[in-house]
Amino acid sequence: MTAITPLVPMTPDEVSSFAQSVRGTLTRHWPGPTAAPEADLLKLWQSAAEQGWLELGAAGALAAAAAAVRELGRAACPLPLMDAFVATRLLAHDEALVDGIGRGEVRVIASVGDGTEQRLRHLDAARQATHLLTFPATGGTAVLRPVTRADETAGLAVPAWSTVTPGEPTATVEIDASTADEAVVLLRLQLAVRALAAAERSHEMAVEHATQRRQFGKVIGSFGAVQQRTATCQIDVGAGNLLIADAVRALEHGLPDRLLAAEIAVEHARAAAPRVQFGAHHTLAAIGYFEEHDAPWLFRRVHADTARLRTLSRAAGDVADTLVEGTGSLPTGDLGETGEAFRTEVRALLDAHADLLGRIEMGEDAELTRAVAEHGWLGFTWPAAAGGRSASLAEQVVLNEEAVYRRAPITKALGAVTLLGDSILKHGTPEQQERFLPLIRQGQLAFCLGYSEPEAGSDLASLRTHAVRDGDSWVINGQKLWTSGGHESEWVWLAVRTDPDATPRHAGITVFLVPMDTPGIVVQQHRALSGEIACTVFYDDVRVPDSLRVGEVNGGWKVITDALAGERIAMGNIAAALHRQLDDLLALVREDPGASVGPRGSHARALLTELAVGVQATRALVAAAIRATAEDTGARLAAPMAGVLGGELAERFGEAVLDILGPAAALSASVPGVPGGGAFEYGLRLSIMYVVGGGTNDIQRGLIARSLGLPR
Known part of the structure; x- marks a missing residue:
């Protein structure tokens, strides 16, 4: 040889x-x-x-x-x-x-x-x-x-x-x-x-x-x-x-x-x-x-x-052959020595609470949230003065990835860190930081996002809900749509217009953190295709003290866009969720590969290859967006590309699994012995949210095009 x-x-x-x-x-x-x-x-x-x-x-x-x-x-x-x-x-x-x-x-x-x-x-x-x-x-x-x-x-x-x-x-x-x-x-x-x-x-x-x-x-x-x-x-x-x-x-x-x-x-x-x-x-x-x-x-x-x-x-054989006839999964990403060492710690904690994992429709579990908080992992990227330990972005990504992959019911606590906590740390007053950061570190800030409106979905700069200054307070009037979890939240991270004549439009926006029990707030519940509750929230002469304003007056766009770093971390959740579904699918077909996906070269194996490649491509784009964020080199292309690819792959994944497994994949988690524990059926229903939440894929493609130099 x-x-x-x-x-x-x-x-x-x-x-x-x-x-x-x-x-x-x-x-x-x-x-x-x-x-x-x-x-x-x-x-x-x-x-x-x-x-x-x-x-x-x-x-x-x-x-x-x-x-x-x-x-x-x-x-x-x-x-x-x-x-x-x-x-x-x-x-x-x-x-x-x-x-x-x-x-x-x-x-x-x-x-x-x-x-x-x-x-x-x-x-x-x-x-x-x-x-x-x-x-x-x-x-x-x-x-x-x-x-x-x-x-x-x-x-x-x-x-x-x-x-x-x-x-x-x-x-x-x-x-x-x-x-x-x-x-x-x-x-x-x-x-x-x-x-x-x-x-x-x-x-x-x-x-x-x-x-x-x-x-x-x-x-x-x-x-x-x-x-x-x-x-x-x-x-x-x-x-x-x-x-x-x-x-x-x-x-x-x-x-x-x-x-x-x-x-x-x-x-x-x-x-x-x-x-x-x-x-x-x-x-x-x-x-x-x-x-x-x-x-x-x-x-x-x-x-x-x-x-x-x-x-x-x-x-x-091809990708599907290698996966079906082997025992492994997709190639692992490398988040460096620190990130991968921390992954071992996270897995050990999750293993110790294995009975709480694997829920298809993840809520929040107080016991597991408390355990994560006691380890100091909520807000651990913050400096010591804010209660953190200056952990790396890689460690934050690992925590989110592992939680989503293992279906750990702590996603809202993690979201509070990346979507609110980081912005409060950067833009909040000392009093706001003292009040809210400890709640976030303990996983006890129940919040929702007040962004979308009837005339402002993907085009957030067009929002019309407005606030008028009245002494030391602001009076808010308007309406927000699709506020996920608004019915059970204690606080809303609310974007409102404070200067109706501002040019450009986004220049007149301000962010407030408003108690949901404030008089004048009315919540109307709607059940989504996924089963999730989202709300229409009406604001009728809602009076909010100026002390709950986050950032400068008319400076809310900066507060919102700075939260994009957190959104990019959360974007990895799509890739992690699809990775888990892929591994669930592999576990099923390995039990009887001939019956499930047929011989090499079959249509079902071609679909499985397509899914595996798509998941890995999404993971690669997410990793690139996170690296760009960490290195402060900008992520104008990688972030929306990851979002578009991951969202549309979620839809394709749901369709393909029905094609591979047949009607059994359309059964819910309540049916004993359902393939994947019901994850495939739920994933298909949830997939629509991935292409409309946070800005539709059509809008995201427009952002990508303009990043390449194409005009508006």
Whole structure:
């Protein structure tokens, strides 16, 4: 068996610098996608050797190789760089051969096979290659043979694929099953990275076009349909790049679930890249349809690469096969040493109260809330002067994730910290902090949010509930809608208009923390599809002392937007809830995989793959939003993208489970032995809330589009 060099992690700066050098080389030899029909791939191959690209496999520099493949994809160039990467690793025992690959004298293309094939089809760069490396996906003998003939097969791919006739073996090596599996994954990852990068480049051109092209007297980027499509493409691209980065990191560090992480990234790109490419063409319209433009050549590259994934199948099967036939779950996120150490503590506490966990419709449990408070975990990110211990954001995220995943009935106590406590700490008076922060730390602040109104849902800046100053008090009149839990709350975090003439509109808003038993407040209950009680709350000459105003007069928008950091943490709740549902589903199908999801390649397994990839993509976007918040680099894109993807995945999840499990998944928790304990039925009913609560997904897509530079 050959010895494989360990992969070597690289710093982001090192990877960025290498990618920049690759772009420079491409500029000279493959200046862009329109070069695909005529550029000299052999010269680029030779230049790649001179630049050291073909030595990356021997060095174990996977991140650099992936960065180079991404640049190749953006140029619609099929240089088989990862083939050389894999070949140098599998043939590492033959120093002369590895040296020849590095110098570009032995130009290798690689594929799955047993070494006896007379012809292999649909191969890139075969006319420039000197050798073909094949290896069985299950392990065995890897065989290197010369390319004796390469017949181009005209079609979608440009440069064209070839059918290769190999000669007699010139080198062989025995590889074990795990080495073969990783080699297949790397070749698949190359196609996925290249396809997604090509689609991303088309998307970038479409965004630029949408900011310049005028139709009907307007820039087309101002049209709602264009904004919605552009945002959807950005979500696909953003999630895909994060999943690829996670996969490379997992492979570099040799994590146990590294191959699954890579397959999830591959599967996402396989489905997303064509969607993004078509979306870009819809925006570019006729200008992107003719071959003077880059888009047609990128279109060819996207679809050629995703089609070739079918020729490189893993013995372990796809994502669903790996999950169903294994015992694990999705690859774990890494929140650092401190965060993961704290996760162990949280799990220990929850295990000690296991009898209180697992409730489908989570309320609040006083015993568990008290236990969490006694551990000092409510408000523990606050400074010591406020009763905290300056815990990290990672620890806060872990606490929320574990509570939601285990269905621990403490979500309202946690929400009080992130949605109210952090803002009171930043904007509240010393008296307010002294009054409310201890209640929040003890899990005893029963609150609701008074934001939405009949004319102000997603457009909160249009709110009309108003407050007029009267001495040391304010008199509030108006109406709020969809106030979740208003019937059992003691306080409402209330946004009102205090300057009706303010410009812009959001400049005249102020926030108050109002007792719900104040005279003039009338609560009307409504039961939602999920079973949750939300309320219409009427405010009729409600008098509130100025001491309950949080922040400056007319400065409420800052108070509200600063709470977005808390909302981003809470956003992880969607991902954690869906992760739990996925694991519940896996537990069920593992009991009888043949009956539940059928054989490999079945429709049910395809659905399961779709769900698993979607959950992991949502988790990746949530993590990116949290990192941006922690690093104060802004989260204008990642946060709404996570919200949109997670909300729509919740809807898709509910539908797919009905498709997989049938009517049994539509039974409630009250039915003995119901699959998932009723979580699937409840999750489907709850899913609508995820796409309308806190601003509809249509509005969130508009925010994403404007973050990309599209006009209002």
